[in-house]
Amino acid sequence: MEMQVEKPVFEPVSVQRKSLLWYKLQKNPMTLVGILLVTALTVIAIFAPCIAPSDPVKINILDRLEAPSVKHPFGTDEVGRDILTRVIYGARLSLGVGITAVVIAGLIGSSIGAVSGYWGGTVDQIIMRIMDIILSFPTLVLAMTLAATLGPNLINAMLAIAVVKIPVYVRLARSEALSVRERLYVKAAKTFGLPDWYIIIRHIIPNTITPVIIQTTLDLGDVILLVATLGFLGLGAQPPQPEWGTMISTGFKHMIDQWWYPTFPGLAIFLAVVGFNLLGDGLRDILDPKSAR
Template identity: 50%
Template sequence: MSLLEPGVDSRRADIVPPDVKPRFASWRKTAHLLRRSPLTLLGLAIMLIVVFLMVFSPWLVPHDPNAIDLTARLQAPSAAHWFGTDEVGRDLFSRVLTGSQQSVAAGLAVVILAGSVGSLLGCFSGVMGGLVDALIMRCMDIMLSVPSLVLTMALAAALGPSLFNAMLAIAIVRIPFYVRLARGQTLMLRHQAYMQATHTFGASRWHLITWHVLRNVLPPLVVQASLDIGTSILMAATLGFIGLGAQQPTAEWGAMVSNGRNYILDQWWYSAFPGMAILITATGFNLFGDGLRDLLDPKSRGR
């Protein structure tokens, strides 16, 4: 006699994987936590829209972002030019859309570079310990002793004004934050039983870092990276504003705000729309990063 309830097909008990129910419950809990945080959903929506515009902006722009038309210079927003035009008649709506490729891509590139180098260096420092650990961390402390923006401007000025050099300068300044985070997580894992057992069986330090340490420290690093994207976009815009970032005729939000400050009293739209793009994008990534941090927090998941 079947132990299942009447009317239930006994064959289904053999074909349903045993981990489907826990996995489905985990997804339901994640969805429940997201529904409890409307700001996280708002940040996710903004982030997806910005990434969509960044990818498809070449096909969405109504005008050539670099086309000069002196007969239409400094025109107010209208049906022909939704965001108005700049001092040489270029369509600001097209330039703001195109600028998303520069500004957002710069933020993503900075986080990928700084996160990769900093995470590996922090895990290596925590696993090695001793003199190597002390030397790496003292170098990081020296970098952290200088205000981030000041050090970024100094490096960008030394490398030369360009968007690539600005990205490189920001990435170098952000590396210590990932090093300290990865090292702290590694020190907590180093004395775990499975880590000691792996080392006892002859595993190399590189194997410990890549196969055991990085996989366990990845969640806090992902949260840090999601929060850093907005910060990196703001820093790239700041360097562009003071002339150390993207150069003309590249459409970059910070440079556009800088060019528009000369006309801010009469042609307010010149700086307003690129500035709003920076504000909305940075806010969206920060909201999503905060929500992701709460989502990955065991205390939040347990509530």
């Protein structure tokens, strides 16, 4: 009689990866908090027209500067607009501009950094010296200067922020590219006569994606703060656009008697920054083995 040996059952690789990911998330509960905050803000931004109780720019002088109540949970502003509605719609502007600026900076910066690190030599020196010049200026000062030069509006503020963030991704991608170009498969591709552009797109850039993704997530909180700061200074979104920084700027003069006016937009900024910072830290721990504690 033949003995039947029970064959080991192996889970699919995707299931194993999901289990490992969930295990790492459980070990870091603050990452789950960050995911919940970012998810909640994203849902609010996407479904703002369905969630908001009124029109964000509708004026009602009779309800001006009302304290928080059942009718207006966050109170009203100086022309009677519902602050809760404006905070909800503000998530669209702040998150939309922040994510777009970071994506633009990440795509351009990682591409330049990959080319710089792969080619090296004079090209690398020229690119890195330009990046050093940009980095020599304080981020906020340079963003203010660019936004003021281009003109005070939300699109120009987004472009200004993207420009000042590009050097971070250039340096990050370059450091990865310097390592990747020495690997055997890259040298083999060169030996077979593959063009540089193909090697950069096929081998260099994909191997710089992970640290770039981590950095973009970490930068989102900082970029949202920059968007709000430029709005507060009058260099970003312009009234009556419901942007958090602009709302704080207008409501700051009412801080003593109508505390709710600047408080709730400020709380929204705080939650957004905390959420993206926690998410970025968690992704760094999960995706980057070197940072495991």
